[in-house]
Amino acid sequence: MTNPTAAQPFDIERVRRDFPILQRTVHGKPLVYLDTAASAQRPLAVIEATDRFYREHNANVHRGVHTLSQEATDLYEGARRGLARFINADSEREIIFTRGTTEAINLVAQSYLRPRLEPGDEILITHMEHHSNIVPWQMLREQTGAVLKVAPINDRGELELDALEALLSDRVRLLGVVHISNALGTINPVAEICRMAKRHGIPVLVDGAQAMPHSRVDVQALGCDFFCLSAHKMYGPTGIGALWARESTLESMPPWQGGGEMISRVTFEQSTWNELPAKFEAGTPNIAGGVGLGAAVDYLDGLGLEVIAAYERSLLKYATERLREIDGLRIIGTAGNKAPVVSFTLGDIHPHDLGTIVDHYGVALRTGHHCTMPVMQFFGVPATARASFGLYNTLEEVDVLADALEKARAMF
Ligand code: 7TS
Numbered sequence: 114m115t116n117p118t119a120a121q122p123f124d125i126e127r128v129r130r131d132f133p134i135l136q137r138t139v140h141g142k143p144l145v146y147l148d149t150a151a152s153a154q155r156p157l158a159v160i161e162a163t164d165r166f167y168r169e170h171n172a173n174v175h176r177g178v179h180t181l182s183q184e185a186t187d188l189y190e191g192a193r194r195g196l197a198r199f200i201n202a203d204s205e206r207e208i209i210f211t212r213g214t215t216e217a218i219n220l221v222a223q224s225y226l227r228p229r230l231e232p233g234d235e236i237l238i239t240h241m242e243h244h245s246n247i248v249p250w251q252m253l254r255e256q257t258g259a260v261l262k263v264a265p266i267n268d269r270g271e272l273e274l275d276a277l278e279a280l281l282s283d284r285v286r287l288l289g290v291v292h293i294s295n296a297l298g299t300i301n302p303v304a305e306i307c308r309m310a311k312r313h314g315i316p317v318l319v320d321g322a323q324a325m326p327h328s329r330v331d332v333q334a335l336g337c338d339f340f341c342l343s344a345h346k347m348y349g350p351t352g353i354g355a356l357w358a359r360e361s362t363l364e365s366m367p368p369w370q371g372g373g374e375m376i377s378r379v380t381f382e383q384s385t386w387n388e389l390p391a392k393f394e395a396g397t398p399n400i401a402g403g404v405g406l407g408a409a410v411d412y413l414d415g416l417g418l419e420v421i422a423a424y425e426r427s428l429l430k431y432a433t434e435r436l437r438e439i440d441g442l443r444i445i446g447t448a449g450n451k452a453p454v455v456s457f458t459l460g461d462i463h464p465h466d467l468g469t470i471v472d473h474y475g476v477a478l479r480t481g482h483h484c485t486m487p488v489m490q491f492f493g494v495p496a497t498a499r500a501s502f503g504l505y506n507t508l509e510e511v512d513v514l515a516d517a518l519e520k521a522r523a524m525f
Contacts (some may be wrong), residue, residue: 123424129155129505142475146511150454150501153326153348155405162408163350163401173389174400180300182381189400192407193390199410200340201331202357206389209363210398213354214322215245217341218289220356220393221318222249224369225288225339235284237315239264239272239301240491241294244484246320250289254404259286266491270297270446277306281313288317292324296499297446298429298454298486300328307336316362320493322346322354322524326503327425327452329418332357335368342404347502349409353402356393370395414439421504428502428511429453436514438501441522453502456483459518462496462525470524474517 129135132154134153137144146154166188174189190205226236240263243377254261262285264277272290273404273429281288288310293300303319310317316338324330325347334339343354368375369387379383386392413421432455436442441460451458459467468480479499482489489495500514512525 115318117373117375123416123420125505125507129422130508131158131412133157133160135505139475139477140473142473145474145476145506146412147500147502147506147514148477148479148509149326149503149506150323150346150483150499151353152345153503154505155349157411158412159349159405159408161409166401166404168382171401173397175294179231185400188407189398189403192403192410195407195410196355199330199414200342200357201333203333204360206360207357207363209358209393210403211224211341211354211356211388212399213343213345213350214243214320214341215249215343217339218320218352219249220369221287221339221341221358223255224366224393225358225362227253227257228422229286229301230257234259234273234286235262235282235286236260236287236289237262237264237277237280237285239277239291240266241270241272241299241485242289242291243295243320243322244486246289246291246318247487260284263487266488268450270294270299270488270492271448272299272301272306274302274305274309278309281310281315284334285315288315289320290317291322292330293327293452293454294446294485294488295323295454295501296456296483296488296497297448297504298451298456298501299446299448300324300452302450303337304335311336314425321497323394323452323454325419326413328422338362347409348412349404350399350405351471353399353406353407355406360389363393366393368392372396374398403452413425416504425453425502428506428508431457431508432500432502432511432514435511436518439515439518439522442518445494445497453506454499455501456497456499458494458497458505459522460525462479462521464496467498467518467521470521471514471517474513474520476514476517478514 117127170184174186318339319337340357345351375395445456464480
């Protein structure tokens with residue numbers, strides 16, 4: 114599905130005007146927001162959609178006959194249809210709204226995998242996973258006696274595909290892999306990995322949190338079994354995201370939380386379950402969040418992900434060149450295929466000090482382990498500073514970052 118307006122060239126000044134927060138200053142300097150991988154800023158379209166929802170349509174969804182409740186339901190379900198279309202799902206029944214990627218992964222762990230695991234069965238993940246694609250499987254390991262295996266990475270921060278394939282034994286019940294690493298920027302060859310896993314009959318969960326804002330995701334073309342995403346990484350609200358899985362897979366899974374909306378009929382003796390996707394959405398959902406997610410999808414579609422990706426590649430190229438010129442700067446994560454994320458250390462300066470200093474120049478960097486402690490251990494660093502770019506960043510902002518880093522270096 115391509116959007117006819119997407120063929121327009123990328124007008125960065127116009128795009129920046131869509132993001133009101135970019136007008137503000139920090140310590141008297143223009144904000145240079147380089148923390149999009151943690152959470153993206155929101156365009157007016159998203160802010161206004163949630164604002165309009167609360168001003169004009171706010172009511173609980175699904176159970177009402179009154180007009181507002183029906184309007185709220187239409188908006189919320191419209192967002193689900195929009196997301197289904199955006200990622201090329203077969204139908205909106207394949208979209209389960211969650212709080213985000215983390216909750217989507219936990220849902221798969223508890224509802225899909227837990228009933229299928231025997232002691233000694235294996236769950237395979239990779240060395241570059243975010244904690245949210247590690248810890249739910251560790252918890253499952255404690256609950257079931259399963260074994261957690263880890264596919265290795267190399268010094269550039271790329272997956273070792275041969276080693277990964279060698280780990281695809283007949284004991285593996287699920288492979289969990291990150292599409293784009295938040296700490297390294299590595300774009301994994303997920304379609305190839307899914308084909309590999311399919312040859313061994315192993316289902317694949319893709320952590321797509323970082324992929325959604327940077328590349329067009331087509332869940333059918335990827336060939337995965339589960340795809341997890343967060344709206345706030347893709348210019349939408351926090352507290353909402355989704356799990357995609359095929360209808361047949363979701364039908365085979367028991368509900369994981371009980372409550373209102375997920376039932377068909379309740380007596381004290383027994384309850385029966387609602388149809389998809391309601392079966393997995395107990396309780397009142399994040400309705401305004403869903404509406405905002407729908408607006409974010411429309412916004413990204415309007416710009417065109419191919420256009421965004423091309424622009425972001427130019428940002429990454431320039432940032433990599435500029436940062437490499439800085440004495441003592443070490444880039445962590447130098448994969449051949451990267452998203453616009455640059456993790457680095459600078460001499461012996463602690464990343465937190467670096468982050469604090471550049472903040473005084475208006476530059477928002479994330480510093481720490483980025484919820485990927487095993488990646489930090491692999492590269493032998495306690496933490497990195499990370500510049501992560503979004504569709505609103507400019508080459509001039511890369512210069513501001515580089516100058517601020519030079520000033521920080523001079524202070525030590
Ligand atoms: N997976 C990846 C690859 C992520 O980058 C993140 C969040 C998550 C999962 C969890 O998403 P959530 O929306 O459920 O929290 N990453 C980051 C980050 O890089 N800095 O802060 C959060």
